[in-house]
Amino acid sequence: MNSEEFKILLVDAPENLSLWFNGTIPSPALSILASCLKKNYNLRVLDLSIEERPWEKLKRVLEEFRPHLAGVSCTHTCQINEVSAELKIIRKFSPDTIIAGGGIIFSVFYEKYIKEGLIDIAVRGEGEITVKQLAEILASSVGRDASPRRSLAENTCITGRMTEALGAVNGISFMNGNAVLSTPDRALIQSLDESPYPAYELYPMERYTSPTFGGSRAFGVIFSRGCSNRCKFCSEAYEWNYTMRKPSAGYAAGLIELLYNKYGRDIFVIGDTDFLYNRQWALEFAELIFEKKMKIKFHIQSCCGSVIKNQDILPVLKRAGLFEIMIGAESPFSDVLKNLKKPYSDPEIIDRAMKIIKANGLLLMTMLVWGTQYDNQKTLHEGLKYFGRYSDFVCPSPLTPYPGTPLFDEMKEKGKIFVTDYSLYDQAHVIMPAGDMDYETTRRVYEFELFKFFNMNIDFYLKMFSRNRFLRLNQRAYVKLVWIHAFESFASRFGYRKKLFKHDEYGKVINQRS
Template sequence: MESEGITAKIVDMDWGGFSKEELVDMISKFDPDIIGITSFTSNYANAVDIAKAAKSHNPNIKIVFGGVHATFIHRDVLHTIPEVDIVVRYEGERAICEICDALDRGRKLENVKGISFRHDNRVFSTPLRHRIENLDSIPFPAFHLLEPSIEHYIGEGKEKGFPIITTRGCPFNCIFCSTAALHGRKYRTRSANNVLDEMEFVQDKYKINVISFADDNFTMKRNRVIELCRGIKERHLDFEWGCSARVDLLSKDLLEVMNSSGCKNIFFGIESASQRVLDTVKKGFSIEKAKEMVKLTEKMGIKTHCSFILGLPNETVESIDEMIRFVEETMPSGRVLPNVLEILPGTELWDKESEYFGNTPSIPAADIIRVQLELFYKFFEISSKGRELLTIEPPDIEIIGGSTAFAQTQM
């Protein structure tokens, strides 16, 4: 947006912990023409609250929703939330700039591809735009626009961490995940040099020393990972870093290369310890492979974090208990995350919910809570994590969620 002459600010409502009153105060001071709000399924209600607060303060502000949730229910958003004027569908880097230009010059929104909007109480959707093939063409995130400051975001302690996204797309078929639907099945990547340039930039500019590669499948292309790891060492980039990986896209020699360049954490989406459930949700690997890879990764000195989903199709009380035995056997030294299933728009599970759950009795809530508590207990029991228990704060379910961007369209 800056490269197009658009003045903008970024407000992370989750991280900053801003109240609606503080948001309105920021809107008053910046006086934006457009407010863009990212909406995930988990924060959609809060995103709507933000839109209502902004619109009640200034009815002339244009509210633009984007993100995975709004993408797949865009017509519903525009029919039911009058405060939302426009929805950007799928990727938004180019669309938001064209929206700003159209509104500033009084041009028709019909010419902006990949959006839906309301006009005369009717909802119109423009043709989709092509996905961005050359991810290197996207400028580095505008960290300096974060409110109240990038320093507030990364913290002032010894470890200063930041996420970097290096890929888009996923060729796999997990029925509960919306990544492939949002970004396509083609796995698109930034070049290793482009990623290394960003790492070098944040290290020099913000003294970052911990990087989290926030890709769904960081190790999809083995040779690219190796090139990136070699580049980290050749450029003398002193980082600890972590990533997410599938258990079937790692090997001992690849782990060695990753570890030698600073990889200290790997997040595995195990989802279920039942092979029947894994097959049902089309995860595409065996539970034995998952056990093998968690053990191997731990043996090599890399901390593993294991995520599970409670309540998937074909799940039973007995199968969720297998998650506890999985943790007891593999002993992951990182976080153990027992999440409750949330059915997301854009997924096969959303489209075929009755087919997958039609004849499956629901698991009693008491059993889900019991397994969650037992998995949390195992997490703290492994490696004597009492100190971590004392430092973890419970989530505040009243917090306003969503990332909000303000834009002024004068160019």
């Protein structure tokens, strides 16, 4: 089959909004893969997170488009049930389609999904090179009138021709006879400048908003991949083998320029784990913003040590548009910091970083992680109070053992994991007990202290009327999210229950005849 005739559907499952960050952007992974494939194949993208009736939309697209290959991604662990539902709909209404799954869940549980028949191929690790090679092999192996999936099965299990071709592709797993065959891991891309910009032109960009940061003017971007720190709870650092890779500052500024000029975005939520990791890079980025005469505002994340080390360049970044820094402080207690394997164990470093950020007139968002063996009700109460003295926003979360991380393996071996529904692994739900408390006490303490901190504090509500536009916008969104969390905690006091996104609609669709 000619590549132009080979039809590929890249589809992103719907997702419930995060506790602290509500908003939508095209899948960073799938939108880049779309750029890799759009020139040579009959490509269509579908983002179900912005569809009012996502499951019906997926069924209709499958019936109309009839893709030879469907690429799905699981960006967040808590999206797992929606991804599984998406796969079941594809299997039912487009049974001849080859399904390739990528993202953290398929890198960890690839054998499960392949053996259950929900996917045919798992893409482990970065997908730019892998997916291009897969598409080329599959397009050349499928006859014009043949079933793509049948061709895959026949070539793999009978003649072995497909096995040989796929076996040469690093970073994939697939069924070979009665066993799952995994090829060697693919080496990480060393120069991220080689990766194309996301194919935003294929998405309805006007439908992507971020109420927390500015509505339709705001947009989320990620430049780097990974993190060089070894925080035991961080799945991103583990996934990328504790490395930090950044594209050039020119590449990053060019992406901002594209969004600024073509799509009218001027407020950016930059999701790099440590924007200040490379001092020279950050300065070059700011200089390019000045050079391109872009009047933007941007939020960044950084580590406390990087803030201290690069405090003298914060005024430059502020002139370029920096308005807020989020730091992963986690706890003001040394034993907790050591247990979390933070790059520092002295709370004085956190204190200095917070003071530096506020001294530069920037908004401060502080992340708190609670739930280690050294935590109790007092550490949560005092941690919230301590960070609240400096921070404009305190974002607490229970320690979450993400599948695939050393923390997950450790807690599973110790029998500490009390919630096995991965859709609840969203840093908003208590998964395991803290300190010497049992699970129920841990959950009760966590929910009580959060409710008390946020709702028995007049300053929390007064921020909704701040003269600072970003503080006002952030806080109004936060108040809503805090109350949603409070009501959910009360309603699920006998056990968490998280419904599938648009579950009634899904039930109707999946029960229709194919």
